[in-house]
Amino acid sequence: MLYPIQNQIRNKMDLSGIWDFQTDPEEVGEAQGWPLGLPQSRPIAVPGSWNEQYSDLFGYLDLAWYVRRVHVPPAWQGQRVFLRVGSACYHATVYVNGVQVGTHEGGHLPFAFDITDHLRWGEEAVVAIAVENRLMPTRVPSGNMPSMMGLFAGTPRTTFDFYPFAGLHRPVWLYTVPSIHIQDITVTTHIQGTDGQVQVTVQLNRPDPAQGTLRLRGEAGGAEREIQASLSFVEGVAQATLEVPQARFWSDRDPYLYQLTVDVAAEGADGRVADRYSLPVGIRTIAVQDGQILLNGQPVTLNGFGRHEDFYASGKGLNLPLLVKDYHLMRWVGANSYRTSHYPYSEEEMQLADREGFLIIDETPAVSLQFGDAENIPVRLQVCLQQLQELIARDKNHPSVVMWCVANEPMPARFGLAALEQNTPDPAEGAGKEFLETLLARARALDPTRPVTIATIMGGPRSWMEQCDVIAMNRYWGWYRYGGELDKARDSLAQELDEVWTQWRRPIILTEFGADTLAGHHGHPPLMWTEEYQAELIRMYLEVAAERDFVAGMQVWNFADFAAVQSIMRVDGVNHKGIFTRSRQPKLAAHVLREFWARE
Ligand code: GCB
Known part of the structure; x- marks a missing residue:
């Protein structure tokens, strides 16, 4: 899928701006003619999440309508006109002049419909997009799973640890192509x-x-x-x-x-x-050989972060100044890499990565896949395959994209603090392995030029790593396990890395490690949640990695604090593992990263 461009032949028009907006919890909009105009609209910014723009909409995930009128230039007549949505979270139905032109399932990926035959040249067109982000077990990522009870369940009931922002998150375009194109x-x-x-x-x-x-x-x-x-x-x-x-x-x-x-x-x-x-x-090669990742034939280390598209007011909406600032801050600490945890980021972001030289692990929206509910697995697999295909179609030409990550932390059935001990037998191991290997094989078939991986969870079956070209491990020694005991954490990390290397002999990237840290909280001794604790934990991980040649990358969780669901795990509804605060001020650990990475 090509990004729309303007040149001598092709045209494009960005429909970003203030649209009319109305929620539709009873789902009466279509029957009442809302595709042609909303009875009681209020303004909303596109791109942007609705949850961050109105406080009464913070927890709203049901159906809502976006409408705007647009003048299609008469000079475009003779070409095919498409309406393209960069990302709608999660399900969208698109109407032009009252007629439904298509639907799309899945956030974070673009879709386009040919609307030429629904336009009346010389007249304004009415574009309406109905979006909902209900959390359901059949969706990817999933939510409202019956199994999600207990102490750690949050509101809303996601399976994943970030706020399920809803809405039109990336620009909406009209673009044209000639009849042969x-x-x-x-x-x-x-x-x-x-x-x-x-x-x-x-x-x-x-x-x-x-x-x-x-x-x-x-x-x-x-x-x-x-x-x-x-x-x-x-x-x-x-x-x-x-x-x-x-x-x-x-x-x-x-x-x-x-x-x-x-x-x-x-x-x-x-x-x-x-x-x-x-x-x-960009002319470059990427390969995995003898326990190393090779960029243009030379070993390369992927140092940086797991991140989120997340900010005040814009939510998950494309925010160009923020993008530039985040790249600036990542460079400031000496990072050269990040993972698009836990979904594809904007196309504009991938273009910037090409230009600025970031090495990207490009991840699908398959975060926290579950394998306990056999009845929903086939539907989820189809959604995952569709999202993988759409992601590779979108991003295959970016030199910055050096690896596909087909899932983040697929969940063992026996997940819980006890299962954090390695290699607890897991009843979902077989079903999970088959599911994940289907995704890995599909990624390889769609793109034989890039390595593929899965970001694995602590305590997850090691057999799930078997078909990965690079082993990606999310590990929280010193936080979820051995919190406050950095010596034990150091030993466990070192031992686990050595065992995994001995078993698979493939380069390992720690795709997550970190500690929740309240900016401004200090302590001597360095207790959990203080800036000092985070700084020491990060230093410990970097030291352990530096002693091992097979560690091909260190990606801290997270670049910045980000909105999560409300729970007893997340002070203020925020995951505080950022090296920067949500407003992008550095915590002490940023200087530790600079010490290790910026001097190279
Ligand atoms: C993880 C997840 C990430 C969470 C993180 C945490 O393993 O991949 O989405 O935010 O842990 O902070 O718990």
């Missing part, structure tokens, strides 16, 4: 010595024979050049390889981007371009 582009890159190879597959929307060209602009042979190849479409598909002598490779230290332009020639010999699409390309 480029539907998809797949770029893979290879390296031979100092030369680069850019392999491009282009897919058209029609199978008719057609011709086209590829142009790649950037450094080659020590100078700025343009390298070209021609494309011959058979059954709508064409492939070509561009050879780049003495290429400048993309890396976290030098995120150099080439510009690739694909042209499709119009029928007839007048040289007219029917469609054109341009995108940045």
Whole structure:
């Protein structure tokens, strides 16, 4: 799925702004004509979560309507017009001029519908999007599981530890494509010595024979050049390889981007371009070999964070200044990497990662998968496969994306403090293993060029790691286990890392470790919840990792404090494991990270 662009041929219009909004808890809106206008609307910002914009909507997750009117430029007539939603959490139904044009399940991933036939040229169009984010066992991520009782259950009843923000979280666009158009582009890159190879597959929307060209602009042979190849479409598909002598490779230290332009020639010999699409390309390879992750053939360490899209007022809504600031702060501590825990982040964020040289573990929305309720497993598997396919289709061309993570902390049936001891036999082990291996295999089939992994939970069966290229471990020695006992935590961490390495001989990334910390709380001795405790715990983990070559990355949980559900586990409804506060002020541990990472 290509990101909409504006050029000589294609058009786009950003519908971000203030929309009309109304909740519909009784679900009467469609029958009462709301797709054409809301009877009692109030203003709402798009993108943005509704929960953070109105205090009475904080806990609201049922159906709500967004409506706005838009003038589609008459100059667009003759092209196909699409309506594209960057992310709607969780389920969306889209209407244009009162007619339903499509539905989509699953947050954090874009979808688009061809609305050309529903427009009346010269008249304003009414766009309506009905969104709901009900928590259900059949959804991914899941909620309202019957099993979720007890001391740690929160409000609302998620299976996961972040607030289930709802709404239109990313921009809504109108965009156009010509009648014969480029539907998809797949770029893979290879390296031979100092030369680069850019392999491009282009897919058209029609199978008719057609011709086209590829142009790649950037450094080659020590100078700025343009390298070209021609494309011959058979059954709508064409492939070509561009050879780049003495290429400048993309890396976290030098995120150099080439510009690739694909042209499709119009029928007839007048040289007219029917469609054109341009995108940045980073020439790089990523591989796993002998217990190391290799970027362009060299060992690389992924240091950084698990994060969240989360901020005051905007909730999970795209917030561009925040994005720039977060990258600035991550660089300040010396990070070169993060995981999109626990769902795909915005496309704008992935573009920035390409440009700024961050190495991304790109995660699907499959957080806290459950395997105890056999009746719901087939439905969840289908949703997971759909989300995986949509994620890879969206992000496959980003050089920054170096790994797919198909699930975060799939849950053992015997989860609980007792099961935190390693290798407790788990009744869900078999069902979970089959489910997870289906996801890993699908990711590999969709993209054979990137390693795949699962972020595993403490106490989860080790057998679930078997098919991962890289072992990703979320570990809370010193917090959920041996809280306040950092010496014991150190020994357990070291022992576990060595055991996992001995068993699987694959690079290990600690994709989570951390401690809840109230900014401004201090203590000597360093008790849990103080800034000193977090700083010492982080230091301990980094020291243990530094003694082990097979540790290929350290990602602290979390970059910043973030909104979670209300529970006795989360003071103020916030997970306080951030290295920065929710308002992005550093805690003491930020300086420890700088000490380890920024000096390199
Ligand atoms: C985890 C989860 C993450 C939580 C974190 C915590 O293992 O992956 O979503 O926020 O623990 O702080 O408990």
